[in-house]
Ligand code: GDP
């Protein structure tokens with residue numbers, strides 16, 4: 001059954017236009033008058049290499065039921081109930097309105113995955129895109145429905161849902177602090193880094209398992225078990241790229257890295273374990289994989305495997321740290337766990353590192369604490385003057401977790417040098433002890 005996708009948003013953001021673009025033909029009437037289309041619209045379409053059932057909320061509004069906004073609310077709720085995922089459209093030109101915020105609230109509490117889409121972004125800067133972060137619905141996808149721009153990104157955003165339909169829907173509906181919710185982990189890396197050996201070792205390693213009664217469940221793409229941590233048990237769900245490859249090897253014996261599998265694994269995961277062969281660490285592909293994980297906003301652990309082959313471990317440990325900070329500056333403080341998947345030596349350090357970065361990734365900073373910090377940080381090291389005038393940073397807040405994302409309102413946001421932004425990010429790390437995960441900071445133009 002195709003993934004059911006509802007397109008929701010306030011009137012005039014471009015829902016019908018996007019609907020038509022995805023459907024590839026004129027199905028719905030597009031008009032500048034808000035709410036001009038009234039028919040129920042549901043249509044099977046092919047998007048790239050998968051099928052979708054598109055549901056347009058315009059058809060779900062009951063014209064008899066009071067004011068337009070009340071109908072929109074009801075229509076949005078109905079769309080959530082009918083769809084597997086919703087595409088929430090906002091207008092990148094008009095900016096985020098109070099009603100967008102309200103619909104976002106309904107979507108957030110709806111418990112189903114939402115892809116946030118900023119429309120009408122053709123030929124413009126990214127202003128409206130940053131505002132969209134305030135909706136708390138994750139990374140916005142900029143598109144122009146009218147001009148067909150951003151469709152590849154939209155495809156990438158929908159794809160994981162279409163591929164792991166049941167999987168994704170279930171996982172996203174669960175809250176992070178739910179102790180029953182499995183922590184989603186992916187192990188990625190170059191061919192021969194030792195991924196399959198690691199998966200086998202983990203699963204064969206009794207100390208990591210709660211016991212046969214908890215059991216290990218295995219389906220086509222994942223392995224699930226419970227790890228007994230120091231403070232609590234952690235149900236873990238591992239995306240099994242190694243297992244997938246083993247199966248596909250029947251047809252294809254070539255040992256090449258499947259970029260598609262790697263991307264899928266990274267999108268699926270909360271924590272990405274980038275596995276390095278420590279006899280050839282930090283090759284180009286390793287860096288590309290790590291960078292991809294960072295760009296996707298995942299928490300990352302570097303796993304240096306085949307430690308049994310290293311003679312001078314002290315020297316190698318220092319070298320790995322040095323290489324990581326030089327070659328992966330986007331991941332300061334990333335944990336590097338050294339072990340041998342083959343002998344099992346050092347393996348017990350892996351799960352604690354994974355749960356630690358996961359906790360950091362979910363870090364929440366109170367607005368009051370953040371602003372107190374902002375005052376101190378900008379006093380200790382004031383923003384530089386540009387053309388003789390000091391840039392004032394007024395206030396800020398955390399706008400989302402996973403990864404921790406902050407904004408700071410300031411004058412002339414465009415003119416703040418990168419070095420000052422880096423200073424702020426590092427100061428956030430130190431102040432709130434968020435060491436091992438990417439931190440995003442947006443400077444927003446304010447008065
Ligand atoms: P709906 O009420 O949300 O379904 O919005 P429509 O699809 O009817 O679009 C409302 C208006 O926005 C129409 O005039 C569209 O032509 C226009 N529109 C839709 N997409 C875009 C876009 O990507 N860029 C621009 N500039 N206008 C768009």
Ligand code: GDP
Nearest residue numbers: 191192193194195196197242305306340341342
């Ligand atoms: P994958 O392609 O990443 O899944 O890698 P495999 O798990 O298939 O391992 C590739 C090769 O490296 C195999 O020959 C493994 O036996 C070997 N290997 C994996 N882990 C270790 C390790 O910790 N030490 C040593 N010496 N060899 C290992």
